[in-house]
Amino acid sequence: MVLSLRINGSVREVDPPVGRTLAETLRDDLGLTGTKIACGEGHCGACTVQLDGSPVLSCITLVHTVGDREVTTIEGLQDHPLVDAFVRTDALQCGFCTPGQIVSAAALVEADPEPTAERVRHAMAGNLCRCGAYSRIEEAVLTWRD
Amino acid sequence: MARLIKTEKEVEGRYSEQWVVVEDDDALDQWPQGPGAVVGKPATRQDGPQRARGQAIYTADLQLPGMLHAAVLRSPHARARAEKMDLSPALELPGVLGAIGPDDCHVLQSEPGYHGAPVAAVAADSFARAREALAAIEVEWEELEPLLDPEEAVRRESFVSDPRRYDRGDVEAGFAQADVIVEAEYRTQTVLHNSMETHQSVCRWEGDTLEVYISTQFIWGVRASIAEQLELPPDRVRVVCNYMGGGFGSKNSPGDYTYIAIALAGKTGRPVRCALTRREENLATGNRNATIQRLRAGARSDGTLVALDAEYVNAVGWTGWSGPTYGPLEMLYACDNVRTLTYGAKLNLPPNAAFRAPGFVEGTYGLECLLDELAARLELDPLALRRRNHADQDLEDGRPFSSKKLLECYDRAEEHWARRDEVRARSEGSVRRGTGLASQIWYGGGGPPSYAGVRVSSDGSATVLTAMQDIGTGTRTAMAQIAAEELGLPVERVRVSLGDSARGTYASVSAGSSTTPSMGPAVRAAAADAARQILEIAAQRFDLEQRVLSLRDGRVVSADGGSWPLEEITGLLEDAQITGRGSRGPNPAGMRVLTFGVQVADVAVDVETGEVTVERIAAIHDIGRVINPLGARSQVEGGIIQGVGHTLSEERMFDPASGTILTQTLDAYKLPTIADVPEIAVDFPDIPDEHLTNLGSKGLGEPPIVPTAAAIVNAIRDATGADVRSLPVSREEMLRALREAREREKKLATAPA
Numbered sequence: 001m002v003l004s005l006r007i008n009g010s011v012r013e014v015d016p017p018v019g020r021t022l023a024e025t026l027r028d029d030l031g032l033t034g035t036k037i038a039c040g041e042g043h044c045g046a047c048t049v050q051l052d053g054s055p056v057l058s059c060i061t062l063v064h065t066v067g068d069r070e071v072t073t074i075e076g077l078q079d080h081p082l083v084d085a086f087v088r089t090d091a092l093q094c095g096f097c098t099p100g101q102i103v104s105a106a107a108l109v110e111a112d113p114e115p116t117a118e119r120v121r122h123a124m125a126g127n128l129c130r131c132g133a134y135s136r137i138e139e140a141v142l143t144w145r146d
Numbered sequence: 147m148a149r150l151i152k153t154e155k156e157v158e159g160r161y162s163e164q165w166v167v168v169e170d171d172d173a174l175d176q177w178p179q180g181p182g183a184v185v186g187k188p189a190t191r192q193d194g195p196q197r198a199r200g201q202a203i204y205t206a207d208l209q210l211p212g213m214l215h216a217a218v219l220r221s222p223h224a225r226a227r228a229e230k231m232d233l234s235p236a237l238e239l240p241g242v243l244g245a246i247g248p249d250d251c252h253v254l255q256s257e258p259g260y261h262g263a264p265v266a267a268v269a270a271d272s273f274a275r276a277r278e279a280l281a282a283i284e285v286e287w288e289e290l291e292p293l294l295d296p297e298e299a300v301r302r303e304s305f306v307s308d309p310r311r312y313d314r315g316d317v318e319a320g321f322a323q324a325d326v327i328v329e330a331e332y333r334t335q336t337v338l339h340n341s342m343e344t345h346q347s348v349c350r351w352e353g354d355t356l357e358v359y360i361s362t363q364f365i366w367g368v369r370a371s372i373a374e375q376l377e378l379p380p381d382r383v384r385v386v387c388n389y390m391g392g393g394f395g396s397k398n399s400p401g402d403y404t405y406i407a408i409a410l411a412g413k414t415g416r417p418v419r420c421a422l423t424r425r426e427e428n429l430a431t432g433n434r435n436a437t438i439q440r441l442r443a444g445a446r447s448d449g450t451l452v453a454l455d456a457e458y459v460n461a462v463g464w465t466g467w468s469g470p471t472y473g474p475l476e477m478l479y480a481c482d483n484v485r486t487l488t489y490g491a492k493l494n495l496p497p498n499a500a501f502r503a504p505g506f507v508e509g510t511y512g513l514e515c516l517l518d519e520l521a522a523r524l525e526l527d528p529l530a531l532r533r534r535n536h537a538d539q540d541l542e543d544g545r546p547f548s549s550k551k552l553l554e555c556y557d558r559a560e561e562h563w564a565r566r567d568e569v570r571a572r573s574e575g576s577v578r579r580g581t582g583l584a585s586q587i588w589y590g591g592g593g594p595p596s597y598a599g600v601r602v603s604s605d606g607s608a609t610v611l612t613a614m615q616d617i618g619t620g621t622r623t624a625m626a627q628i629a630a631e632e633l634g635l636p637v638e639r640v641r642v643s644l645g646d647s648a649r650g651t652y653a654s655v656s657a658g659s660s661t662t663p664s665m666g667p668a669v670r671a672a673a674a675d676a677a678r679q680i681l682e683i684a685a686q687r688f689d690l691e692q693r694v695l696s697l698r699d700g701r702v703v704s705a706d707g708g709s710w711p712l713e714e715i716t717g718l719l720e721d722a723q724i725t726g727r728g729s730r731g732p733n734p735a736g737m738r739v740l741t742f743g744v745q746v747a748d749v750a751v752d753v754e755t756g757e758v759t760v761e762r763i764a765a766i767h768d769i770g771r772v773i774n775p776l777g778a779r780s781q782v783e784g785g786i787i788q789g790v791g792h793t794l795s796e797e798r799m800f801d802p803a804s805g806t807i808l809t810q811t812l813d814a815y816k817l818p819t820i821a822d823v824p825e826i827a828v829d830f831p832d833i834p835d836e837h838l839t840n841l842g843s844k845g846l847g848e849p850p851i852v853p854t855a856a857a858i859v860n861a862i863r864d865a866t867g868a869d870v871r872s873l874p875v876s877r878e879e880m881l882r883a884l885r886e887a888r889e890r891e892k893k894l895a896t897a898p899a
Binding site: 038087 | 203343344786
């Protein structure tokens with residue numbers, strides 16, 4: 001079944017087999033490799049994308065369930081001030097979790113442009129970072145408009 | 147002139163002698179202490195925007211035309227023998243183009259020794275089809291009794307290597323002089339690296355050359371290993387790693403997956419990706435092995451250590467190496483009488499692999515907790531006890547340290563240590579607060595061989611060329627800073643091209659805290675070579691003496707006030723470039739190069755539930771000159787956060803009957819999250835090591851994780867009086883330690899006076 005997906009403001013047609021995840025479709029069918037797969041079972045947050053502005057784990061979202069919801073990936077957020085904030089505060093090391101971190105954070109600051117540290121910690125707790133850039137991630141999200 | 151010398155090389159505490167070629171003219175004086183124009187000032191990551199925007203192409207993102215995907219059949223048993231194996235049903239499935247077993251590839255095992263050992267592999271046109279095909283492989287297993295208990299392994303003498311014995315002075319005579327003797331048994335758990343990018347490679351043949359795209363910490367080590375295994379000339383193996391998603395010690399070699407991809411690429415004539423799933427990552431890519439540490443310390447009443455005695459059991463696993471758990475006890479404190487005995491238990495469990503300061507993290511936990519138990523017995527201040535036993539020279543052979551600013555670190559720790567009364571006073575209800583500290587010792591001097599080139603283009607911008615890797619530590623940025631400083635350029639005008647053995651010179655492994663101290667001096671030498679040529683040309687062009695010229699702010703500057711944009715000189719070359727080359731000189735002869743530090747932790751312990759919260763950690767590390775204060779702080783924070791996970795939540799568990807690994811997902815294996823992070827204060831003496839290279843910089847990757855567990859556990863003792871003896875500090879362990887402390891107090895209270 002051919003699906004018309006709304007991704008980062010444009011419409012992309014894909015014909016994935018049943019059971020294909022949104023993450024696989026983005027990465028393997030559409031070449032949007034900014035979305036990472038680090039665990040493949042919804043435990044780490046590296047694959048986070050937004051559906052109609054809400055963060056979801058694309059590695060456990062079946063592409064056939066997306067429907068006409070707008071998919072926003074890191075490629076759609078490349079000019080977001082959070083990118084500069086992450087670089088300025090050194091909120092990334094190996095960077096493999098970073099696109100997912102920024103997608104989650106972008107959803108947070110859209111809903112709450114001035115989040116408290118506690119809110120940041122709550123909203124970002126599903127995005128693991130093995131390098132341990134957490135202190136800077138918190139700083140980046142708290143100062144994203146600086 | 148090139149010079150051939152023999153030098154001592156150290157990687158993670160393993161020393162070897164080797165021949166290296168160095169340039170004769172590496173006689174650059176170190177820059178003065180303190181920030182320069184670029185070096186010593188914070189610089190954001192050069193590749194930060196690409197990584198943050200998802201534009202950086204990791205091995206995981208690579209798509210080659212016609213690429214197949216491998217899936218690996220892994221042993222379901224800790225110890226078994228494959229009586230029969232039939233790959234042919236897998237080959238009949240749609241999309242499957244190749245299958246290999248133990249006869250086809252040396253890493254595939256018909257008698258696997260651990261749960262998760264690779265047995266067979268399939269290549270198919272999608273990963274899903276490859277995985278499905280694994281189920282079609284028919285294997286008849288004969289299960290065998292696994293050996294899982296390290297103490298039993300010692301009894302049966304099942305070792306990965308001969309037990310190691312170390313003796314200094316006379317331990318029994320030392321204990322005879324002791325006013326106080328403390329002894330304790332400490333245990334540490336098995337911990338998994340869990341890099342976010344799993345172990346993986348993509349392999350393809352291009353003509354007679356094997357291309358290996360791999361998530362690795364050591365491009366040249368991978369090249370050498372593969373060339374040797376395949377009996378290829380090294381230049382017919384090209385290894386590429388531009389961006390990689392974390393390693394922490396586990397990605398220093400090709401690994402089973404690369405050999406599987408190579409074998410399948412050979413079989414199918416197509417490029418093959420072999421990427422581990424997270425579950426495979428948690429089975430078969432190495433770990434920080436568990437340890438048992440039986441320690442005894444004797445001291446005079448003033449705190450002077452007179453004897454240290456230790457027996458260590460490293461639960462290594464099926465293969466791997468018995469690491470230096472003994473290191474801190476032998477090296478950290480001035481004690482004349484030291485004895486250690488270390489066993490490396492060979493078990494039917496997944497092999498270990500180097501993990502950020504292997505051995506020293508575990509050994510520091512035992513030693514530094516024992517020292518605080520000693521301080522408590524002697525009623526001495528723990529920091530004073532450490533100062534009293536400070537080692538002024540290397541204890542092995544009396545060699546001087548190239549530099550050691552541990553006392554300076556202790557001085558800088560005072561302000562954090564002085565807060566402990568105030569911290570304790572904030573205890574309320576069932577929540578008790580306290581402060582603890584621990585010292586750090588580790589290697590980190592790096593060494594030759596390492597080479598770099600610097601290319602200065604007509605537009606006055608420069609490129610550093612070397613086939614090193616940036617594993618996320620920010621070495622790309624640090625190298626750009628070093629070259630920029632030497633060339634008098636803003637850092638934005640220097641790029642670093644790395645990550646490809648076919649397009650750069652030999653470079654150091656990114657392990658053992660060695661990238662900056664190994665590569666940095668070579669990059670500076672190369673930049674200096676280019677700068678010298680620029681000045682020579684400028685002197686001719688402007689008819690001035692070369693000695694009055696220098697490079698600053700992107701300009702050629704003359705002592706008499708003249709100043710020209712660099713492009714006026716380099717532009718003469720049109721499309722051509724000025725090229726400089728540099729090498730890493732030898733380490734200082736007859737000196738021990740080590741890193742030192744101290745961390746102070748504040749914790750809160752709920753004595754009713756056993757919950758432990760780390761509230762604050764102050765870290766002071768002596769690593770010589772700091773190149774990039776921004777990146778250095780991140781390294782320290784990251785090490786501490788991994789240390790907090792190691793101390794409180796992470797544990798690889800297995801079924802003690804079958805050896806089945808139980809913690810295979812990031813749900814079961816508890817990594818720290820952003821919500822677990824304490825306040826972290828980072829400080830460096832930032833004093834260049836005057837004997838070490840043209841930079842005076844040591845490595846920083848590993849030092850910050852070394853003392854964290856001990857500092858936290860010592861803070862727990864300060865808060866509660868409880869002696870935690872095993873990691874992680876689960877609620878069960880915390881409550882056990884609290885119970886034991888209460889019983890001890892009760893006994894004291896009822897004892898006849």
